[in-house]
Amino acid sequence: MKIVVCVKEVPDTAIALKVKSDSPEIETENIPWVINPYDEYAIEEALRLREKFDGDITVITFGAERAESVLKSCIALGSDRSIRINDKSVKDRDSLVTSKILARVIQNIGYDIILCGKESVDYGYAQTGQMIAELLQIPCISAIKKLEIPALTIEATCHREIEGGLEVVKCSLPSVFTAQKGLNVPRYASLSGIMKAKKTKIETLEPDALDLNTFDFKPKIKITNLSYPPKRQEGKIIHGTLPDTAKELLRSLKEARYI
Amino acid sequence: MSEKEIWVIAEYGDEGIKKSTWEVVTAAKELAGHLKVKPVGVILGNGIERFAEELSRELESVYFIEHPLLSKYDSNAYVSSLYSLIKDKKPDIIIVSATFRGKDYIPMLSAKLDCGLISDCVGFDAKDTILFKRAVYGGRLIATFKFEESELWIVTVRPRCFEYKRTETIKGEILQVKPVLGQQDIMTAIQEIIKETTNRPDLSEADIIVSGGRGMKGAENFKLLEEMADVLGGAVSASRAVVDSGWLPHTYQIGQTGRVVSPMLYIACGISGAPQHLAGMSTSKCIVAINKDPNAPIFKIADYGIVDDLFKVVPVLIKELKS
Ligand SMILES: Cc1cc2nc3c(=O)[nH]c(=O)nc-3n(C[C@H](O)[C@H](O)[C@H](O)COP(=O)(O)OP(=O)(O)OC[C@H]3O[C@@H](n4cnc5c(N)ncnc54)[C@H](O)[C@@H]3O)c2cc1C
Ligand SMILES: Nc1ncnc2c1ncn2[C@@H]1O[C@H](COP(=O)(O)O)[C@@H](O)[C@H]1O
Numbered sequence: 001m002k003i004v005v006c007v008k009e010v011p012d013t014a015i016a017l018k019v020k021s022d023s024p025e026i027e028t029e030n031i032p033w034v035i036n037p038y039d040e041y042a043i044e045e046a047l048r049l050r051e052k053f054d055g056d057i058t059v060i061t062f063g064a065e066r067a068e069s070v071l072k073s074c075i076a077l078g079s080d081r082s083i084r085i086n087d088k089s090v091k092d093r094d095s096l097v098t099s100k101i102l103a104r105v106i107q108n109i110g111y112d113i114i115l116c117g118k119e120s121v122d123y124g125y126a127q128t129g130q131m132i133a134e135l136l137q138i139p140c141i142s143a144i145k146k147l148e149i150p151a152l153t154i155e156a157t158c159h160r161e162i163e164g165g166l167e168v169v170k171c172s173l174p175s176v177f178t179a180q181k182g183l184n185v186p187r188y189a190s191l192s193g194i195m196k197a198k199k200t201k202i203e204t205l206e207p208d209a210l211d212l213n214t215f216d217f218k219p220k221i222k223i224t225n226l227s228y229p230p231k232r233q234e235g236k237i238i239h240g241t242l243p244d245t246a247k248e249l250l251r252s253l254k255e256a257r258y259i
Numbered sequence: 260m261s262e263k264e265i266w267v268i269a270e271y272g273d274e275g276i277k278k279s280t281w282e283v284v285t286a287a288k289e290l291a292g293h294l295k296v297k298p299v300g301v302i303l304g305n306g307i308e309r310f311a312e313e314l315s316r317e318l319e320s321v322y323f324i325e326h327p328l329l330s331k332y333d334s335n336a337y338v339s340s341l342y343s344l345i346k347d348k349k350p351d352i353i354i355v356s357a358t359f360r361g362k363d364y365i366p367m368l369s370a371k372l373d374c375g376l377i378s379d380c381v382g383f384d385a386k387d388t389i390l391f392k393r394a395v396y397g398g399r400l401i402a403t404f405k406f407e408e409s410e411l412w413i414v415t416v417r418p419r420c421f422e423y424k425r426t427e428t429i430k431g432e433i434l435q436v437k438p439v440l441g442q443q444d445i446m447t448a449i450q451e452i453i454k455e456t457t458n459r460p461d462l463s464e465a466d467i468i469v470s471g472g473r474g475m476k477g478a479e480n481f482k483l484l485e486e487m488a489d490v491l492g493g494a495v496s497a498s499r500a501v502v503d504s505g506w507l508p509h510t511y512q513i514g515q516t517g518r519v520v521s522p523m524l525y526i527a528c529g530i531s532g533a534p535q536h537l538a539g540m541s542t543s544k545c546i547v548a549i550n551k552d553p554n555a556p557i558f559k560i561a562d563y564g565i566v567d568d569l570f571k572v573v574p575v576l577i578k579e580l581k582s
Contacts, residue, residue, distance in 0.1 A: 011396070013396075013397055013515055013534065013535055013538075014533075014534060014535070017396055017399055017400060019400065024402065024403075026396070026400070037515075037516055038516070094375065094376075095366070095376070096369065096370060096373070096375075096376070099370060121396075121397060121515055121516070122395065122396055123395050123396075123402075124378075124379060124393075124394070124395060124397075125378050125379075126362050126366075126378060126379070127366035127369070127376060127378060128366075130334075130363065130364075130365075130366035130367045130370070131366045131367065131369070131370040133367065134338070134366070134367040134370035134371050135370055138446075139334075139335065139446035139447050140334065140363075140367065141447060142359075142362065142363045143359060143362075143363075145509070157450070159453075160359070160363075161359060161510065162358075162359045162360065162452070163358060163359060163461045163462075163463050163464075164454060164455050164461040165452055165453050165454040165455050166452070166453040167449050167451075167452050167453075168449070168450040168451040168452070168453065169447050169448065169449050169450065170447065170448045170450055171446060171447040171448070172446075180509075181509055181512070181516045181517070182508075182509040218407070218408065219375075219407060220374060220375030220376075220406060220407050220408065220409040221375040221376070221377050221404050221405070221406055221407060221409070222404065222405055222406075222407050223402050223403065223404055224390060224403045224404065224405050225390075225402065225403040226395070226400055226401075226402050226403075227400065227401055228399075228400060228401070229394070229398065229399070229400070229401045229541075232541065232546075232559075232560045232562075233562070234558075234559060234560075235546070235558075235560075235561045235562035235563050235564060236562075236563060236564070237553070237558065237564045237565070237566060238563060238564065238565050242567065242571055242572060242575050243575045243579070245565050245567065245572070246565070246572055246575040246576050246579055247579060249547065249563055249565060249576070250576065250579055250580065252563060253524065253545070253547070253563070256545065258467075258523055258524040258544070258545050259467070259491060259524065259580075
């Protein structure tokens with residue numbers, strides 16, 4: 001089974017972010033980067049599929065040299081091949097540009113299953129997996145919480161989250177799945193895995209070499225501004241003791257017509 | 260010359276057109292005013308005349324794409340049917356609610372049409388062009404986006420960011436569309452829908468949400484929050500600490516790696532207010548925090564706070580609400 005996993009590096013979600021003064025971007029000097037949390041579920045699912053069906057896992061990212069550390073962490077977990085597509089020459093991009101590039105590379109690698117995260121937690125587009133599927137003309141089931149591929153069949157059954165419940169959905173393979181939290185519990189890397197990751201070389205590709213139309217590199221949406229959200233007014237602490245505090249709270253909420 | 264159009268693609272359930280779709284209808288009408296285009300509804304399915312009619316009470320025209328193969332949702336069948344109609348009618352802009360379904364097929368449609376998509380918008384500004392606002396980096400920053408060269412604009416909007424203003428004064432025309440679809444256009448098959456067994460509203464539609472954190476101490480104590488939610492007609496949710504402890508399933512989690520909600524009222528009980536939690540609820544209209552630690556960061560964004568033991572406060576609230 002040929003499995004491809006798309007991973008992305010994102011700024012650690014706990015840190016304070018600073019917006020650059022002269023462009024709609026964040027300051028990226030000295031901030032910690034991590035693998036997109038949803039991509040951890042994608043890579044874990046890939047490892048489980050390989051345990052069941054054999055085959056190999058290729059992990060790809062379209063990003064800066066810094067992003068190689070994310071690929072290394074996947075090697076430490078057990079991925080077989082790692083490819084970084086250098087993003088230096090593609091400064092402006094949207095999800096569609098990213099998807100066209102990833103889809104082309106995936107096409108060259110060959111695939112039975114493509115796994116992505118449900119969304120990246122930096123820009124939260126939640127688009128890339130679905131776009132890759134459309135570009136490759138294969139099915140996609142997004143935001144899955146369970147993936148079942150019974151032995152020796154070419155059909156997958158998924159649970160996907162919807163408002164107020166779950167959908168049980170079937171599709172044939174090859175297919176794209178995007179991972180929602182709850183799909184699995186990611187493992188930790190082993191010491192030998194970490195040692196192996198140190199020694200493994202990461203393949204690098206230049207987008208120019210992908211035989212894409214120059215038109216394909218034109219983003220169709222653009223960020224014009226990045227700013228801090230309006231600060232919420234710090235509210236009031238209701239001082240006193242019970243039951244007065246509770247009564248006062250309910251009185252305020254009723255007055256403001258929230259209840 | 261035919262008039263330019265803005266399309267709203269509707270979503271419906273057993274009870275009719277979804278509230279999230281009505282919010283988008285309001286947003287579409289606002290955008291239509293700025294862009295001088297005509298708002299038009301689009302609905303796909305089979306044997307759903309009544310929903311098409313329901314939609315046409317708010318919109319002058321509704322395309323009703325009807326086909327037996329559309330009786331169940333399939334992303335690819337949706338995309339194929341819409342693709343043909345879009346090529347034929349050439350709308351200027353398409354707007355859809357960013358529900359799980361909207362998020363599923365809309366990116367495919369945008370890839371097939373090779374056009375721009377701005378997803379999960381929380382609002383827009385009408386300047387020389389329209390600027391769309393989105394929450395990024397877990398809601399810690401707000402980004403403004405615009406479309407570059409893109410013949411068609413596709414936008415999805417986060418539920419509850421626009422308020423539905425009901426007019427229902429018109430009886431729009433319903434235009435039947437028969438798409439050419441075959442079995443080969445169906446790529447996925449819904450086997451079954453497992454509904455949550457609760458009478459409480461879904462998190463994305465609830466006006467009031469009562470949420471519990473690690474301070475709840477255990478699964479059994481959520482009965483307390485359920486009781487409060489039921490007197491208020493609200494929903495129950497939780498922080499990740501609760502989900503990771505196995506007290507509630509992940510569907511209840513609010514935050515960066517959970518659901519994003521914006522109810523009128525969010526009552527946080529025993530939640531510290533980590534940035535990843537705030538990512539999921541900081542756009543609530545009113546936030547109440549009940550926490551025994553006066554320094555808990557949740558108080559920084561709460562409209563009202565009570566510094567006390569939640570196991571004492573919540574029962575009093577329930578008692579007072581009931582009386
Ligand atoms: C990549 C990543 C993604 C994450 N995604 C999410 C997410 O989607 N959602 C999310 O919620 N978190 C998320 N987190 C976790 C987040 O960082 C916090 O750990 C989590 O939100 C803490 O949950 P909590 O507030 O319930 O628990 P705690 O931080 O432990 O807070 C418990 C609070 O309860 C109070 N308390 C205790 N007992 C009582 C009592 N009897 N009465 C009143 N108050 C009491 C305490 O004072 C304390 O403030 C994520 C973390 C990471 C790294
Ligand atoms: N630059 C990238 N390189 C590799 N994978 C990506 C990239 N951007 C997005 N993805 C994948 O697509 C998923 C959804 O991302 P997004 O559409 O940006 O929210 C991520 O979880 C990744 O699996």
